[in-house]
Amino acid sequence: MKTLNSKQSLYVTLGIIIVSTVLISMSIYTTYHYAETKNKIIEKMKETSTVTVSSLQKNVANLIEVYAINEYEKLLVNEIEPRDIFAIVIEDFRMGKILGKKSYISGIIRDEKGHVVEIDPKNELQLQQLHRCYYSDQYDIKSTSGENLGTIRIYISDATMVRELNELILKAVINIIAVSVLLIFSLFMAIRYFILKPLSDIVAVIVHSDDGGIPINFVPEYDAREIFVLSTTINTMIKSIRDSKIELLNQHNELRAQKNALQYQATHDALTGLANRVLFSERLEYVIAKSKKQHTQMALLFIDLDHFKEINDSLGHEAGDKVLTIVTQRLRETISNEEALARFGGDEFTVIMEGLQDLEEASRLADKILKLLSEAIVVEYKELYVGCSIGISLYPNNGDTSQDLLKYADAAMYAAKNEGRNNIRYYSSDMTARALERVVMETSLRSGLKNEEFVVYYQPQMNGKNDRLIGIEALVRWQNPLVGLVSPAAFIPIAEATGLIVELDRFVMKRAMGQIAQWHNEGLKPGILAMNLTIKQLQQKDFIDFLHNLIQETGCVPEWIELEVTEDQIMINPEEAIKILREISSIGVKIAVDDFGTGYSSLSYLKKLPINKLKIDQSFVRDLPNDDEDAAITKAIIALGKSLNLEIIAEGVETEAQKEFLVQNGCENIQGYFYSKPISAEEMKKLLLKSVH
Numbered sequence: 228m229k230t231l232n233s234k235q236s237l238y239v240t241l242g243i244i245i246v247s248t249v250l251i252s253m254s255i256y257t258t259y260h261y262a263e264t265k266n267k268i269i270e271k272m273k274e275t276s277t278v279t280v281s282s283l284q285k286n287v288a289n290l291i292e293v294y295a296i297n298e299y300e301k302l303l304v305n306e307i308e309p310r311d312i313f314a315i316v317i318e319d320f321r322m323g324k325i326l327g328k329k330s331y332i333s334g335i336i337r338d339e340k341g342h343v344v345e346i347d348p349k350n351e352l353q354l355q356q357l358h359r360c361y362y363s364d365q366y367d368i369k370s371t372s373g374e375n376l377g378t379i380r381i382y383i384s385d386a387t388m389v390r391e392l393n394e395l396i397l398k399a400v401i402n403i404i405a406v407s408v409l410l411i412f413s414l415f416m417a418i419r420y421f422i423l424k425p426l427s428d429i430v431a432v433i434v435h436s437d438d439g440g441i442p443i444n445f446v447p448e449y450d451a452r453e454i455f456v457l458s459t460t461i462n463t464m465i466k467s468i469r470d471s472k473i474e475l476l477n478q479h480n481e482l483r484a485q486k487n488a489l490q491y492q493a494t495h496d497a498l499t500g501l502a503n504r505v506l507f508s509e510r511l512e513y514v515i516a517k518s519k520k521q522h523t524q525m526a527l528l529f530i531d532l533d534h535f536k537e538i539n540d541s542l543g544h545e546a547g548d549k550v551l552t553i554v555t556q557r558l559r560e561t562i563s564n565e566e567a568l569a570r571f572g573g574d575e576f577t578v579i580m581e582g583l584q585d586l587e588e589a590s591r592l593a594d595k596i597l598k599l600l601s602e603a604i605v606v607e608y609k610e611l612y613v614g615c616s617i618g619i620s621l622y623p624n625n626g627d628t629s630q631d632l633l634k635y636a637d638a639a640m641y642a643a644k645n646e647g648r649n650n651i652r653y654y655s656s657d658m659t660a661r662a663l664e665r666v667v668m669e670t671s672l673r674s675g676l677k678n679e680e681f682v683v684y685y686q687p688q689m690n691g692k693n694d695r696l697i698g699i700e701a702l703v704r705w706q707n708p709l710v711g712l713v714s715p716a717a718f719i720p721i722a723e724a725t726g727l728i729v730e731l732d733r734f735v736m737k738r739a740m741g742q743i744a745q746w747h748n749e750g751l752k753p754g755i756l757a758m759n760l761t762i763k764q765l766q767q768k769d770f771i772d773f774l775h776n777l778i779q780e781t782g783c784v785p786e787w788i789e790l791e792v793t794e795d796q797i798m799i800n801p802e803e804a805i806k807i808l809r810e811i812s813s814i815g816v817k818i819a820v821d822d823f824g825t826g827y828s829s830l831s832y833l834k835k836l837p838i839n840k841l842k843i844d845q846s847f848v849r850d851l852p853n854d855d856e857d858a859a860i861t862k863a864i865i866a867l868g869k870s871l872n873l874e875i876i877a878e879g880v881e882t883e884a885q886k887e888f889l890v891q892n893g894c895e896n897i898q899g900y901f902y903s904k905p906i907s908a909e910e911m912k913k914l915l916l917k918s919v920h
């Protein structure tokens with residue numbers, strides 16, 4: 228593209244056109260006028276010479292006839308003086324004859340100063356002047372008889388003509404200049420007013436543009452049709468460009484908003500608005516890199532809700548969502564830096580703590596979270612207790628990659644869960660092995676169920692006053708072909724987490740109920756059969772039917788059967804537990820609250836629960852009778868049970884002293900190694916046989 232400077236202005240072009248047009252027309256006019264003037268002058272010369280000759284011819288003829296040379300020369304002078312004649316030459320044949328020549332030449336001529344002098348035929352200069360004369364005319368001089376007396380020649384010089392023509396040219400030039408100036412000026416003004424000014428106004432407006440090159444203002448509209456069309460067209464164009472620009476801008480903004488929304492959706496959890504796993508992973512990488520650079524420590528907290536699945540299964544997803552929202556709200560209130568918090572998965576949350584001064588900071592925050600989440604969550608007027616388990620891994624102590632830190636925090640969380648939930652654990656290297664075990668365990672649990680590798684052991688429950696058997700508790704064992712007998716503590720949490728517990732417990736129920744029915748048939752008296760069930764089992768829609776059918780199939784009497792549900796599981800959603808347990812007790816099956824004293828039962832719920840028995844948790848029994856606090860709690864539980872008309876049983880009783888303390892304080896039912904460890908069916912049968920005899 229050429230630059231603006233290389234372009235010629237319209238003013239210059241128009242100037243050239245106007246000037247040349249005026250010049251050409253004026254020169255044509257002048258040329259014509261020149262020629263005309265010239266012709267006129269020549270005409271006038273002719274006239275002058277004819278007039279002169281007509282007056283002279285006759286007079287001169289008379290004078291020639293009388294040879295009065297001097298006279299006709301005087302005549303000539305008279306004739307030449309008033310007229311614009313250069314010279315008059317007379318050829319006198321008569322005088323010539325006398326002088327012996329063809330003719331006698333005489334006449335007058337003007338010298339340089341314009342004075343009239345006689346012609347000298349020998350004067351070369353005069354001859355040349357005559358020769359060069361612009362106009363000459365020759366006439367015959369005749370006598371009255373018609374004889375040829377001579378000739379008369381009139382010379383008229385072009386001096387006047389030249390002068391006149393020069394004057395003409397001068398006038399013409401002046402005129403041309405004046406007219407041209409006037410014309411050019413008026414043309415220029417007209418063009419300027421009607422064309423150039425509107426054009427440059429339009430240009431000025433167009434040039435004044437915004438960043439995007441779009442004119443800021445509309446161009447003015449003029450009356451002249453073409454300019455009007457031009458300006459309205461330009462205005463329409465400006466408007467449509469502006470509109471398109473606005474539309475484009477809107478589209479751009481919309482696209483950007485959509486992009487942001489998509490980006491947000493891709494990186495955030497729709498329910499809680501927290502960062503999701505994707506964003507969390509990015510942030511973790513970033514914080515690790517930052518900690519590396521600044522040589523600071525960081526902690527990763529992996530939080531898993533303890534009883535979320537149960538709530539979700541029993542109350543539905545909507546309630547589950549509400550619980551998650553409330554949990555998120557509490558976490559947000561505790562964790563000042565929102566960026567640090569993420570929802571990792573279903574009921575899993577993560578917290579990144581960067582720039583740790585001391586590791587206690589992580590424990591303090593974890594404690595706070597633990598406490599906050601163990602408080603009741605009210606959903607649909609129900610008090611729910613979710614609780615959580617927290618695993619912590621540290622950079623750089625445990626690892627320096629995001630994968631490792633995540634894996635370790637997860638393993639630590641599982642360890643916390645295994646230790647009875649509502650717990651915090653820091654990662655230690657042996658947890659990785661356990662995490663691996665867990666994965667292996669899940670697959671082997673499934674095959675174990677298929678291959679019926681599970682066996683039921685029984686632990687007697689005795690009356691501590693008279694040492695008589697009152698019942699037995701069924702406790703599952705895993706007879707693993709590779710590692711032998713596996714304790715429930717190792718696989719029950721995994722069975723619960725994977726949902727395999729439902730199938731496993733039904734297997735135990737079939738076995739145990741079949742077994743006691745058989746013993747009853749054999750005349751043995753095993754007493755009450757206590758079985759451990761998770762709340763998840765009770766929540767199964769077909770559970771009542773299943774229990775009912777099993778009672779009929781095995782030939783058990785409902786009164787023989789007691790289901791143990793732990794206190795903390797009841798307290799996850801006490802209202803629902805009350806409903807389910809009522810249904811169960813309505814068919815005559817008894818219910819015991821296992822591990823009583825460890826949960827957060829409130830008296831109001833306890834009163835409403837259709838339970839028959841409280842089972843004092845072994846943790847209170849362990850240090851009896853010497854631990855004052857445990858003694859006090861135990862006494863309190865016994866008193867509470869009595870006041871609610873409930874049976875009381877203590878578990879984990881290992882010593883005589885423990886048994887004595889309990890019995891003396893009103894808890895006669897005793898279970899524990901003091902009497903017997905859990906034993907196989909055969910051993911149990913032997914024991915039953917013994918007690919019969």
Ligand code: C2E
Pocket residue numbers: 686701702703714715716719728732735759760761821822845878879880881898899900901905
């Ligand atoms: P739990 O229901 O509290 O069972 C009592 C546990 O205490 C049993 O452990 C038992 O062997 C142990 N125990 C009994 N007397 C004593 C004692 O004097 N001293 C000590 N130190 N321990 C004693 P076990 O059999 O390892 O079971 C552990 C837990 O696994 C049970 O605790 C129960 O919650 C769960 N569990 C066992 N069997 C089943 C089952 O069939 N289904 C379900 N859902 N859970 C089961």
Ligand code: CA
Pocket residue numbers: 700759791821
């Ligand atoms: Ca139990």
Ligand code: CA
Pocket residue numbers: 821822842844845878
């Ligand atoms: Ca227990």
